[in-house]
Amino acid sequence: xxxxxxxxxxxxxxxxxxxxxxxxxxxxxxxxxxxxxxxxxxxxxxxxxxxxxxxxxxxxxxxxxxxxxxxxxxxxxxxxxxxxxxxxxxxxxxxxxxxxxxxxxxxxxxxxxxxxxxxxxxxxxxxxxxxxxxxxxxxxxxxxxxxxxxxxxxxxxxxxxxxxxxxxxxxxxxxxxxxxxxxxxxxxxxxxxxxxxxxxxxxxxxxxxxxxxxxxxxxxxxxxxxxxxxxxxxxxxxxxxxxxxxxxxxxxxxxxxxxxxxxxxxxxxxxxxxxxxxxxxxxxxxxxxxxxxxxxxxxxxxxxxxxxxxxxxxxxxxxxxxxxxxxxxxxxxxxxxxxxxxxxxxxx
Amino acid sequence: xxxxxxxxxxxxxxxxxxxxxxxxxxxxxxxxxxxxxxxxxxxxxxxxxxxxxxxxxxxxxxxxxxxxxxxxxxxxxxxxxxxxxxxxxxxxxxxxxxxxxxxxxxxxxxxxxxxxxxxxxxxxxxxxxxxxxxxxxxxxxxxxxxxxxxxxxxxxxxxxxxxxxxxxxxxxxxxxxxxxxxxxxxxxxxxxxxxxxxxxxxxxxxxxxxxxxxxxxxxxxxxxxxxxxxxxxxxxxxxxxxxxxxxxxxxxxxxxxxxxxxxxxxxxx
Numbered sequence: 001x002x003x004x005x006x007x008x009x010x011x012x013x014x015x016x017x018x019x020x021x022x023x024x025x026x027x028x029x030x031x032x033x034x035x036x037x038x039x040x041x042x043x044x045x046x047x048x049x050x051x052x053x054x055x056x057x058x059x060x061x062x063x064x065x066x067x068x069x070x071x072x073x074x075x076x077x078x079x080x081x082x083x084x085x086x087x088x089x090x091x092x093x094x095x096x097x098x099x100x101x102x103x104x105x106x107x108x109x110x111x112x113x114x115x116x117x118x119x120x121x122x123x124x125x126x127x128x129x130x131x132x133x134x135x136x137x138x139x140x141x142x143x144x145x146x147x148x149x150x151x152x153x154x155x156x157x158x159x160x161x162x163x164x165x166x167x168x169x170x171x172x173x174x175x176x177x178x179x180x181x182x183x184x185x186x187x188x189x190x191x192x193x194x195x196x197x198x199x200x201x202x203x204x205x206x207x208x209x210x211x212x213x214x215x216x217x218x219x220x221x222x223x224x225x226x227x228x229x230x231x232x233x234x235x236x237x238x239x240x241x242x243x244x245x246x247x248x249x250x251x252x253x254x255x256x257x258x259x260x261x262x263x264x265x266x267x268x269x270x271x272x273x274x275x276x277x278x279x280x281x282x283x284x285x286x287x288x289x290x291x292x293x294x295x296x297x298x299x300x301x302x303x304x305x306x307x308x309x310x311x312x313x314x315x316x317x318x319x320x321x322x323x324x325x326x327x328x329x330x331x332x333x334x335x336x337x338x339x340x341x342x343x344x345x346x347x348x
Numbered sequence: 349x350x351x352x353x354x355x356x357x358x359x360x361x362x363x364x365x366x367x368x369x370x371x372x373x374x375x376x377x378x379x380x381x382x383x384x385x386x387x388x389x390x391x392x393x394x395x396x397x398x399x400x401x402x403x404x405x406x407x408x409x410x411x412x413x414x415x416x417x418x419x420x421x422x423x424x425x426x427x428x429x430x431x432x433x434x435x436x437x438x439x440x441x442x443x444x445x446x447x448x449x450x451x452x453x454x455x456x457x458x459x460x461x462x463x464x465x466x467x468x469x470x471x472x473x474x475x476x477x478x479x480x481x482x483x484x485x486x487x488x489x490x491x492x493x494x495x496x497x498x499x500x501x502x503x504x505x506x507x508x509x510x511x512x513x514x515x516x517x518x519x520x521x522x523x524x525x526x527x528x529x530x531x532x533x534x535x536x537x538x539x540x541x542x543x544x545x546x547x548x549x550x551x552x553x554x555x556x557x558x559x560x561x562x563x564x565x566x567x568x569x570x571x572x573x574x575x576x577x578x579x580x581x582x583x584x585x586x587x588x589x590x591x592x593x594x595x596x597x598x599x600x601x602x603x604x605x606x607x608x609x610x611x612x613x614x615x616x617x
Contacts, residue, residue, distance in 0.1 A: 065614075065615070065616060068445070068446040069445055069446065069448075070442060070445055070446060070614070070615040070616065071614040071615065071616060072614065090445075090448045090449070090450060091448055092448070093446065093447060093448030094447075094448045096446075096448070098446040098447075100442065100446060101439075104438050104439030104440065104442070104443075105438070105440065106358060106362075106434075106438065106440060107438070108361060108362055108363055109358070109361060113357075113361070116354075116357075117354045117357065117358055118443055118444070118447070120350040120351050120353070120354030121351060121354075121443070121444035121447050121449035121454060122444065122447025122448040122449045123447065123448060124350075162443065165447070166447065
């Protein structure tokens with residue numbers, strides 16, 4: 001993966017000179033004639049939750065595979081904590097924990113045994129760490145059961161525990177919420193935020209924009225193998241303030257006409273005509289003004305929301321493609337046991 | 349060493365390990381008990397004499413070893429393929445690589461643990477086989493006085509070791525085929541096909557096939573001066589010593605191919 005630009009990001013041993021936990025420059029990966037990654041440049045600061053978004057086939061999973069050494073890039077460079085990560089630099093992964101795609105295990109072994117055997121590879125892991133992680137992900141009661149009897153959500157929990165085995169400084173999670181029940185999602189979110197608060201860096205690829213919106217500090221949005229936007233979530237959303245108005249579907253055209261004087265056409269979007277939803281990109285405190293204008297024209301809104309919308313930003317940047325990637329969110333899985341939901345707090 | 353112990357723990361707990369050993373032992377016991385029970389039957393008088401020969405020590409040691417290294421070789425191909433293939437099919441290799449483990453080290457140590465388990469399985473099968481032969485001999489009223497034949501017993505460790513080496517080479521072929529196929533089922537299927545295909549090809553191409561992995565494994569275990577029965581075409585197989593060297597060559601070559609492929613492969617899915 002080394003290339004002519006591989007030395008462009010060098011920094012001190014403790015991390016990137018610019019405080020980056022992970023950086024990719026001009027990352028390229030082709031599958032035949034298809035460019036899965038087409039010069040991807042990511043800059044992930046240290047100590048944040050980084051939301052990694054992109055539509056189906058945008059290159060999210062390919063990126064994750066390159067970052068974990070599963071596949072090799074055709075060009076470009078990767079740095080992890082300021083040090084180059086090239087083909088022979090597998091020891092760099094000792095500082096990385098990863099859950100790439102759906103978690104898979106030895107089906108005939110228990111959850112505890114799977115973690116134990118996994119801990120035998122890569123960076124050394126203390127025995128007590130396994131018990132701490134089983135507790136953290138709420139699998140203590142089922143830890144001795146064979147994995148083949150686990151639900152998808154339980155395997156996902158075990159996968160998250162496996163990713164955390166080495167207490168990594170950089171965590172790469174591909175769709176970590178897959179199969180988790182709502183309590184599990186909340187607990188996972190709390191855990192990831194707590195890890196970031198400890199100074200660890202968490203990169204989360206997810207379908208769940210709402211989840212990313214409440215969890216991520218920084219987001220990177222990719223499309224067709226290229227980065228289309230990256231930055232602190234708050235800053236990106238500040239540029240994407242919207243007022244959503246719901247009127248009767250037969251009054252949508254009249255509402256658009258009424259609001260045309262308030263917002264130019266490019267800032268006025270029909271988000272769901274059948275349901276009568278219109279989105280007006282404007283400052284959040286304009287909601288009253290919008291409502292007043294509609295009422296003045298005899299159109300009474302049955303719903304009014306104001307705020308920031310990651311989904312609109314995403315759709316705009318990715319050319320309106322649906323959010324996605326491999327896997328499907330289920331989210332209705334029963335808790336792993338009758339006890340409290342997956343542990344909150346931080347990884348030890 | 350933690351990877352080695354981990355590999356052993358995984359294999360000890362794996363049902364395929366015990367199913368494979370149980371099948372080998374079960375067939376061996378069944379044969380000896382069946383022969384013992386029927387050797388004196390009037391209807392099988394002619395073959396009964398041959399059966400009694402099978403149960404007569406110290407010759408029975410040879411028969412047990414032949415059985416173990418013959419059918420055991422096929423089982424080793426299947427077992428090796430199952431272990432390597434599952435690492436790809438189940439995605440467990442992916443975890444190890446993503447944790448920074450060396451692919452080459454992981455695969456080679458995986459096979460070392462397979463070799464250890466093959467050795468354990470062969471030894472267990474041999475011991476149970478001897479016991480079954482004793483029971484069979486009693487059933488057939490055959491003397492077991494040759495059980496303690498000192499010259500045979502003194503040569504047993506070396507023969508067991510050579511048998512293990514040959515079977516480990518055959519297992520390595522299954523392991524490598526499944527690695528190349530990245531699949532348990534494809535690896536097992538292709539391994540079995542190669543095993544029987546080589547035997548079939550020896551009828552038409554004996555001069556070539558005698559150098560191929562399963563043939564050299566068989567040839568390395570022949571103890572007599574003549575080595576004409578290992579190939580179907582009537583041509584002589586290789587001398588045992590030369591075959592043993594080739595067994596080593598095939599073993600190393602198979603593992604090098606598996607390691608190199610694993611190192612270069614793109615892991616997806």
